[in-house]
């Protein structure tokens with residue numbers, strides 16, 4: 001005889017724990033004190049993007065300018081916002097349509113909100129073998145700016161290029177790439193960076209009183225780059241004798257002096273590829289000026305804003 005079996009259903013409760021990642025956020029424009037270390041969900045890469053487990057992120061002057069609200073015309077920010085463009089790390093998710101990059105690859109490049117344990121990258125390249133994660137994070141924006149301004153100022157082999165602000169991130173790359181192209185470089189920097197400038201191939205002199213005469217004593221200038229925004233455009237025009245041979249990335253009064261202000265980001269992917277070749281060939285090395293933890297992001301901004309960075313300041317995750 002068939003018997004009815006009672007079927008008992010068990011209720012199973014599943015707990016899903018969402019593990020957050022640490023990142024730097026700010027919810028109002030202002031001084032370094034607006035930066036906060038918070039827990040957040042991992043971001044998701046969109047079409048043609050990847051996500052990395054960030055190992056290091058660069059501190060660029062652009063970052064603290066945005067945090068202060070200086071760049072709102074060209075770089076709209078919706079608050080609250082994260083910070084940071086440049087990073088290196090290990091790919092842990094690949095977005096739709098991405099070819100040639102796999103989970104586990106070590107990459108460096110540009111993305112968004114890179115002051116974080118996890119970030120989405122929009123342009124990247126395999127990390128060159130000679131570089132550590134700390135070193136690699138410093139290159140992306142610097143490479144793009146250095147290659148762009150060297151093209152725009154049209155410095156040719158055999159010419160002499162004057163670089164105002166030659167010891168910073170962009171300056172260090174400009175000097176070494178220009179030298180590799182057969183361009184003579186005269187660089188200005190503080191007293192503490194004279195030996196460094198010579199070590200990367202430039203003739204060096206200090207900025208400050210009498211600098212124009214000191215530069216003249218070192219050579220005749222064909223072209224000049226202002227990378228420090230120290231208010232020297234009239235002197236650079238005087239030294240080159242031609243405003244068309246002067247380019248600035250840091251002086252907003254450029255037009256007043258008939259000088260080109262270079263601001264639009266160029267070919268980042270191309271710059272990463274060319275920069276990688278230069279690194280592998282031993283032509284280019286960017287020093288790490290100092291390292292910071294994520295919790296020390298505000299201190300990194302204070303130090304960067306002081307304006308005497310040699311190479312790049314790096315947040316290490």
Ligand SMILES: NC(=O)c1ccc[n+]([C@@H]2O[C@H](COP(=O)([O-])OP(=O)(O)OC[C@H]3O[C@@H](n4cnc5c(N)ncnc54)[C@H](OP(=O)(O)O)[C@@H]3O)[C@@H](O)[C@H]2O)c1
Pocket residue numbers: 060061062145164165166167168169170171188189190191192193207208227228229230248249250262263264265304307308309310311312
């Ligand atoms: N428009 C663009 O596309 C673009 C792109 C990148 C950067 N930028 C801007 O360009 C500037 C430089 O960027 P960076 O990343 O190279 O800066 P950085 O790494 O902070 O370096 C600044 C350098 O300026 C030098 N300096 C300070 N006062 C100077 C003076 N009076 N004369 C000459 N040099 C002086 C310092 O040399 P000492 O330490 O020897 O004093 C330091 O090496 C920043 O203002 C940044 O916002 C613009």
